[in-house]
Amino acid sequence: xxxxxxxxxxxxxxxxxxxxxxxxxxxxxxxxxxxxxxxxxxxxxxxxxxxxxxxxxxxxxxxxxxxxxxxxxxxxxxxxxxxxxxxxxxxxxxxxxxxxxxxxxxxxxxxxxxxxxxxxxxxxxxxxxxxxxxxxxxxxxxxxxxxxxxxxxxxxxxxxxxxxxxxxxxxxxxxxxxxxxxxxxxxxxxxxxxxxxxxxxxxxxxxxxxxxxxxxxxxxxxxxxxxxxxxxxxxxxxxxxxxxxxxxxxxxxxxxxxxxxxxxxxxxxxxxxxxxxxxxxxxxxxxxxxxxxxxxxxxxxxxxxxxxxxxxxxxxx
Numbered sequence: 001x002x003x004x005x006x007x008x009x010x011x012x013x014x015x016x017x018x019x020x021x022x023x024x025x026x027x028x029x030x031x032x033x034x035x036x037x038x039x040x041x042x043x044x045x046x047x048x049x050x051x052x053x054x055x056x057x058x059x060x061x062x063x064x065x066x067x068x069x070x071x072x073x074x075x076x077x078x079x080x081x082x083x084x085x086x087x088x089x090x091x092x093x094x095x096x097x098x099x100x101x102x103x104x105x106x107x108x109x110x111x112x113x114x115x116x117x118x119x120x121x122x123x124x125x126x127x128x129x130x131x132x133x134x135x136x137x138x139x140x141x142x143x144x145x146x147x148x149x150x151x152x153x154x155x156x157x158x159x160x161x162x163x164x165x166x167x168x169x170x171x172x173x174x175x176x177x178x179x180x181x182x183x184x185x186x187x188x189x190x191x192x193x194x195x196x197x198x199x200x201x202x203x204x205x206x207x208x209x210x211x212x213x214x215x216x217x218x219x220x221x222x223x224x225x226x227x228x229x230x231x232x233x234x235x236x237x238x239x240x241x242x243x244x245x246x247x248x249x250x251x252x253x254x255x256x257x258x259x260x261x262x263x264x265x266x267x268x269x270x271x272x273x274x275x276x277x278x279x280x281x282x283x284x285x286x287x288x289x290x291x292x293x294x295x296x297x298x299x300x301x302x303x304x305x306x307x308x309x310x311x312x313x314x315x316x317x
């Protein structure tokens with residue numbers, strides 16, 4: 001059961017639209033401010049000229065120290081940005097309490113190991129969703145929209161490939177820190193810690209709250225051909241929080257998912273394994289079904305164990 005205790009007037013269900021507008025404005029403002037601050041520090045921190053910096057921002061990635069500079073912007077302006085935005089909203093606007101002392105008490109090493117196994121199973125199954133999503137074809141009347149979606153996907157994939165084309169171990173560790181840990185903490189604090197309880201309250205259903213939040217989580221990444229897999233991951237993290245009552249579990253699962261992907265990309269670039277981040281041509285159905293089975297069995301046990309430990313959780317139906 002999610003923990004979000006507040007008596008603030010703006011957080012009440014009748015003020016849902018005002019609350020969401022404030023969340024959007026504050027979050028957008030924090031992200032822009034932190035990204036602007038990070039960009040302003042790049043020339044002095046990474047010895048990049050203004051001309052090269054402008055080129056880097058516009059997609060010219062052939063700039064010395066460019067990867068580390070972009071990871072710095074990503075880490076400060078996105079990963080930590082979501083954490084700062086959620087902290088400002090929770091602490092100063094809605095004056096809410098997440099009761100971290102209760103959340104931390106619900107975490108055990110045994111269940112941390114279980115959610116890592118569940119996440120790994122989810123990653124295997126997600127390969128099938130990636131394949132299905134990649135086959136999306138819009139009607140001819142929407143060809144303009146489809147071309148724009150493909151162009152956006154290509155640009156974001158080029159940025160992703162650049163950010164993950166690590167040339168050294170320090171770059172790899174920085175990538176894990178930014179893409180894995182910072183993103184895991186920041187995005188889970190914002191989406192599962194802040195948005196999910198509010199959506200549960202607005203829709204009077206935990207399940208609607210989880211899935212609506214997962215859709216928002218996926219849409220904000222603006223990668224249309226990865227939309228379905230991210231909705232699945234968002235729901236996976238959402239149910240981990242709902243059934244355990246602790247954000248630690250989805251934070252660890254999110255960080256593990258991203259960090260493992262970063263590590264696989266690095267090992268592939270080093271020629272040690274065969275892993276292609278761009279490949280959506282084939283899918284292993286046995287691996288996907290095995291992953292789904294692991295995920296289902298893990299969730300059944302996780303749900304039952306947490307209900308037994310913390311009492312019958314509110315299902316929100």
